[in-house]
Amino acid sequence: MRTRRSWWRASVVVMLTAAVGLPAAAATAKPAAERLGPVVRDGVTQPVFGYADAIRERVFVTSDVDTDGDGARDVVAMDIIRPKASDEGLRVPVVMDASPYYSTVCRGNESECKEDVDGDGLNDKWPLFYDNYFVPRGYAVVLLDMIGTNHSTGCPVTGGYADNISAPTAIDWLNGRRPGRNAAGEPIVATWHNGRTGMIGKSYDGTLANAAAATGVEGLTTIVPISAISSWYDYSRSNGLVTRANNYSGSLANTVTNPDRRAYCAPVRTQLGVDGDDVTGDYNDFWAERDYVPHADRVRASVFVVHGINDNNVRPDHFSKWWDALAENDVPRKLWLTGTGHVDPFDFRRGEWVDTLHRWFDYWLHGIQNGIMKEPRVDVERAPDVWETHRDWPIPGARPTQVFLRPGAEGEAGGLSVRPNAGKASRTFQDTPTMSQTNAIRHPSDPAANTENRLVFLSQPLKAPLHISGTPVVRIKASVNGEDTSFAGLLVDYGTRPRFSTAGDGIATLTEEDCWGEAATWGGHAEDACYRQTRKTIATDAQELVTKGILDGLNLDSLRVSTPLVPGQKNAVDVPLLPEDYVFEAGHQIGVVLLGSYSGYSSRAKQNRAEITVHFDSSRIELPVVGGRTAAVRAGL
Numbered sequence: 015m016r017t018r019r020s021w022w023r024a025s026v027v028v029m030l031t032a033a034v035g036l037p038a039a040a041a042t043a044k045p046a047a048e049r050l051g052p053v054v055r056d057g058v059t060q061p062v063f064g065y066a067d068a069i070r071e072r073v074f075v076t077s078d079v080d081t082d083g084d085g086a087r088d089v090v091a092m093d094i095i096r097p098k099a100s101d102e103g104l105r106v107p108v109v110m111d112a113s114p115y116y117s118t119v120c121r122g123n124e125s126e127c128k129e130d131v132d133g134d135g136l137n138d139k140w141p142l143f144y145d146n147y148f149v150p151r152g153y154a155v156v157l158l159d160m161i162g163t164n165h166s167t168g169c170p171v172t173g174g175y176a177d178n179i180s181a182p183t184a185i186d187w188l189n190g191r192r193p194g195r196n197a198a199g200e201p202i203v204a205t206w207h208n209g210r211t212g213m214i215g216k217s218y219d220g221t222l223a224n225a226a227a228a229t230g231v232e233g234l235t236t237i238v239p240i241s242a243i244s245s246w247y248d249y250s251r252s253n254g255l256v257t258r259a260n261n262y263s264g265s266l267a268n269t270v271t272n273p274d275r276r277a278y279c280a281p282v283r284t285q286l287g288v289d290g291d292d293v294t295g296d297y298n299d300f301w302a303e304r305d306y307v308p309h310a311d312r313v314r315a316s317v318f319v320v321h322g323i324n325d326n327n328v329r330p331d332h333f334s335k336w337w338d339a340l341a342e343n344d345v346p347r348k349l350w351l352t353g354t355g356h357v358d359p360f361d362f363r364r365g366e367w368v369d370t371l372h373r374w375f376d377y378w379l380h381g382i383q384n385g386i387m388k389e390p391r392v393d394v395e396r397a398p399d400v401w402e403t404h405r406d407w408p409i410p411g412a413r414p415t416q417v418f419l420r421p422g423a424e425g426e427a428g429g430l431s432v433r434p435n436a437g438k439a440s441r442t443f444q445d446t447p448t449m450s451q452t453n454a455i456r457h458p459s460d461p462a463a464n465t466e467n468r469l470v471f472l473s474q475p476l477k478a479p480l481h482i483s484g485t486p487v488v489r490i491k492a493s494v495n496g497e498d499t500s501f502a503g504l505l506v507d508y509g510t511r512p513r514f515s516t517a518g519d520g521i522a523t524l525t526e527e528d529c530w531g532e533a534a535t536w537g538g539h540a541e542d543a544c545y546r547q548t549r550k551t552i553a554t555d556a557q558e559l560v561t562k563g564i565l566d567g568l569n570l571d572s573l574r575v576s577t578p579l580v581p582g583q584k585n586a587v588d589v590p591l592l593p594e595d596y597v598f599e600a601g602h603q604i605g606v607v608l609l610g611s612y613s614g615y616s617s618r619a620k621q622n623r624a625e626i627t628v629h630f631d632s633s634r635i636e637l638p639v640v641g642g643r644t645a646a647v648r649a650g651l
Contacts, residue, residue, distance in 0.1 A: 060151065061532065063151070068097060071196070073092050073196065076193075077089065077090055077179060080168070082167075086167075095140065106154045106207065107154070111155075112213060113159070114160040124546060138539045143368075154206070158180065162279065169275075171282065182234070208379075213238070215239070223239045224306050230314055231314075235314075235379060243332050245332065247304065248332060248335070254573055261290065310339035313343065318371075324355045324520065334593035347391065348391055348392075350363075354520030355520050357519050391406055408595075411641055412483040412638045418432070418434055418630075420630070428472075430471050431651055434632070437631075439630045441627070442625055449467050449609060455559055470607050473650065483594070484594075485590055487588055488634075488635050489589075491628070491633055492626055493583055494581065502615065503591060503635070504605075505560045507557060508557045508603040511602075513552065527544040531543035600649075
């Protein structure tokens with residue numbers, strides 16, 4: 015672990031002479047500007063450029079959109095910090111964190127905001143460690159205000175076109191394709207830029223990185239999306255159902271807008287609610303504009319994805335759909351999959367994260383051959399702070415394996431088997447919108463009992479561990495006594511063991527700090543790059559919800575068109591669950607729970623209380639089992 019300290023700074027000339035192996039006379043014969051460049055040791059750039067004397071700027075670039083309809087194109091604002099040597103001939107790449115949050119929610123585990131403390135028009139408070147760590151290593155760091163937020167003009171459109179081009183507008187300026195100016199209106203040109211930009215950020219920030227990459231903007235070399243959205247439909251919907259509040263797009267836009275502009279931007283937020291169509295929950299052109307997955311073929315940047323498999327904010331289907339699309343288009347990529355929730359890797363694996371990110375940026379932005387692309391592509395956190403590596407994800411050898419749902423006696427749990435069912439048995443349960451997720455997997459009277467509002471299927475205690483990696487799908491035949499309902503499936507692990515806790519997304523913040531970069535004081539504010547440490551929180555429950563999924567019965571055939579069910583007609587219902595990478599231990603039981611609407615998933619559950627009948631001639635769950643059917647049989651299914 016690195017502790018609070020001051021980074022050393024050495025003579026650039028002497029170190030570069032040693033680094034490139036030139037005789038001292040040859041090195042000193044050149045003008046200083048031509049000698050400048052990153053110093054590399056052990057495959058990584060060294061902190062030789064300092065931080066306290068770094069150049070700070072605020073630049074404004076005019077975009078091509080007018081979100082507030084005032085007749086003027088919106089302006090993108092960005093705060094830049096770069097080594098002093100970049101004014102003396104050093105060409106540096108950019109690490110950019112584009113965000114809507116710098117003046118409202120703010121960034122990081124300690125909610126740091128940008129702030130000009132002394133009012134001179136230059137940023138004094140720099141959230142996160144990127145500036146402190148990377149500027150001394152020969153990088154510029156750009157903190158960009160998304161259109162409609164902080165110092166940028168216009169109004170936020172929550173994943174729409176104006177969001178998506180905020181960063182590309184700045185990248186165009188960095189690469190000389192668009193003019194920029196300072197606060198006085200004077201032209202500013204990024205003569206110091208080496209042409210390569212990397213974007214990074216968590217949640218909305220990482221979403222802006224995904225969106226920028228999906229535009230194919232030239233000069234965006236790599237992105238590092240952390241807990242990021244790849245489709246805003248999937249963020250506020252789930253297969254036809256509204257899973258967040260009505261007009262959540264407008265609500266989020268209100269949150270990120272500066273308070274003094276919220277009334278001004280209210281008409282834009284109202285229109286977001288109209289266009290989003292909360293009435294049906296269907297996918298439409300509004301959501302297509304906010305869906306980046308279909309545009310993975312435009313991505314020119316490499317992608318380092320980080321996501322929590324237990325993230326209930328930006329659910330893990332965001333990383334899996336994006337990852338699969340990137341793979342289909344041969345995009346260079348890397349993945350960290352943590353067992354925590356909506357958490358930055360700086361707070362769940364700090365030392366390894368800083369080292370890995372450093373080498374990733376050095377490779378893609380400075381062109382340093384440090385071998386990072388020859389290492390295993392995927393890191394998976396198997397248990398709290400227990401990591402393993404794999405060459406890809408889903409883990410090679412995972413194959414769709416049909417595990418059939420076997421009906422139990424009336425009121426008793428059914429079973430699970432790789433052998434198909436014989437006969438035409440059926441069971442009926444009630445769609446109960448008030449059913450809680452907790453009661454669905456741990457009923458107060460008997461967790462193994464069927465009730466009027468759920469069906470349960472349990473394996474025998476497993477004879478061997480069973481590993482799933484990928485996206486399970488519940489495939490049932492079902493009929494309904496009405497025209498509308500929801501279909502939900504839960505995959506549960508019954509058996510006690512240490513587990514990732516859902517409290518605090520799986521981490522607790524401590525009082526101790528450690529530091530990750532150089533310090534400085536601007537405007538009376540000390541930038542010390544020191545952050546509170548964290549630890550994993552662990553639960554030992556007797557059961558765990560492994561993954562879940564839900565589907566609107568009106569959208570069995572299409573997410574774009576709602577079609578009423580035909581009462582009594584048998585339907586093929588395929589409910590994709592959220593992706594998982596999970597090992598059921600020997601001695602545990604696998605549980606599958608079937609529900610209708612329930613309060614643990616949808617914010618606006620169906621209220622019709624339909625009766626759902628499941629027919630068992632081919633009803634099953636398709637599990638992505640590592641080792642396929644052979645491994646399932648070995649485990650006792």
